[in-house]
Amino acid sequence: MKITFYGQNSLAIQIKDTHIIVDPFITGNELAKDKVDIMDLKADYIFLTHAHQDHILDAEAIANNTGAKIVSNYEIANHYEAKGLKVHPMNHGGNWNFDFGMVKYVNAIHTSSFPDGSYGGQPGGFIFKADDKTIYIAGDTALTMDMKLIPLQFKLDLAILPIGDNFTMGIDDAVLASDFVECDNVLGVHYDTFDYIKIDHDQAKKAFEKAGKKLHLLDITKSIAV
Numbered sequence: 001m002k003i004t005f006y007g008q009n010s011l012a013i014q015i016k017d018t019h020i021i022v023d024p025f026i027t028g029n030e031l032a033k034d035k036v037d038i039m040d041l042k043a044d045y046i047f048l049t050h051a052h053q054d055h056i057l058d059a060e061a062i063a064n065n066t067g068a069k070i071v072s073n074y075e076i077a078n079h080y081e082a083k084g085l086k087v088h089p090m091n092h093g094g095n096w097n098f099d100f101g102m103v104k105y106v107n108a109i110h111t112s113s114f115p116d117g118s119y120g121g122q123p124g125g126f127i128f129k130a131d132d133k134t135i136y137i138a139g140d141t142a143l144t145m146d147m148k149l150i151p152l153q154f155k156l157d158l159a160i161l162p163i164g165d166n167f168t169m170g171i172d173d174a175v176l177a178s179d180f181v182e183c184d185n186v187l188g189v190h191y192d193t194f195d196y197i198k199i200d201h202d203q204a205k206k207a208f209e210k211a212g213k214k215l216h217l218l219d220i221t222k223s224i225a226v
Contacts, residue, residue, distance in 0.1 A: 001133045001226040005218035007032035008054055008193045009140065009162070012041065015130045018100035020045045022126075022137060023055040024062055029193055035220050043068035045088075045098070049139030050112035051076055051120025054193070060085065071103070075121030079114065092124060101130020106150065108141035110168070133157045133226045136181055140190060143173040147180035156183035158226045162190035163204060163215075164197030171199065171207045184213040187224060191217075 004012040007029045013020040019042040026032045038058045043066040046059050056076075060083065063070055069086040070077065077089035090096065090105040104127040112120035125139040127150065135158040136150060150156070159181050162168035168190050169177060178186050186208060191199045201217055208215035216224055 001128075001131050001135070002223050003135070003158070003160075003187065003226060004223040005187075005189070005220060006036050007220045009049065009189045011137070011160070011189070013128070013135075015100045015128075018044050020047060020100070021059075021062060021068070022047045023049055023139075024058040025054045025056070026058050027061075028053070028057045031193060032220050038062055039065055042066065044100075046070045047103075047126055047137075048072035048076055049108065049125060049137065050110060050123035051079075051114045052112065052140070053115045055140070056114075073105070073112075073121035073124060075119060079120075090124075092122065101128060103128055104153075106136075107144065107146040108139045109144050110140040110142070127154055127156075129154065135160060135226060136183070138162060138169075138177070140168045143169050143177050143180075145180070147177055150180075151182040156181055156185075158185050158187060158224075159183040160187045160189055163188040164191035164193075164199060166196045168197075171204050175207055175211050175213065178208075178211075178213055185216075186213060187216045187218070 002014040009023040011022040021043045070080045071088045074089040077087040081087045095104045108123040110123040112123040126137045137160045161174045163174045
């Protein structure tokens with residue numbers, strides 16, 4: 001399983017021959033727009049954690065270009081189905097066996113609305129179990145006790161956690177979240193894109209090291225193998 005970082009919460013996940021895009025916010029991200037051409041991205045699926053613009057901005061364009069199926073909560077799926085796109089709706093606690101592996105839709109504590117203010121359903125995260133690996137994509141969330149349910153069912157190889165603070169968990173809560181999900185291998189996301197969420201990279205890494213954990217902070221377009 002190969003995971004590539006495109007800034008904010010935008011990821012590409014390659015599982016064998018399947019290409020997945022998560023929360024594509026690229027053309028509106030000053031840190032990413034000159035490094036990533038969305039028309040060059042491969043996508044069989046697009047997973048959206050919630051409806052905020054910094055997570056869905058390029059979903060429609062990528063789906064139209066690739067024919068990818070959009071996977072998200074019921075309300076977001078309906079929104080894109082009405083535009084003629086292929087969708088797969090999910091909701092909290094639900095599992096589905098896709099052709100690349102199993103996905104579970106899990107809780108997140110945040111808000112969710114489309115850029116025009118219309119209701120975007122409840123935010124969520126995803127657990128992917130595929131290719132003998134299991135990863136947790138938390139999405140935008142506060143620290144929540146619900147995370148403690150995850151290791152009761154899954155042994156994670158990687159936790160992808162927001163660390164930018166202000167709108168989501170910050171560093172200290174993300175360290176606790178990694179305790180809750182019982183995963184010491186963490187990929188940080190949702191940081192540096194805006195002034196509100198700029199972080200000190202060295203301080204962040206030291207906080208995880210002090211807790212006996214590894215925090216990966218990838219440059220945009222760089223990848224990690226799981």
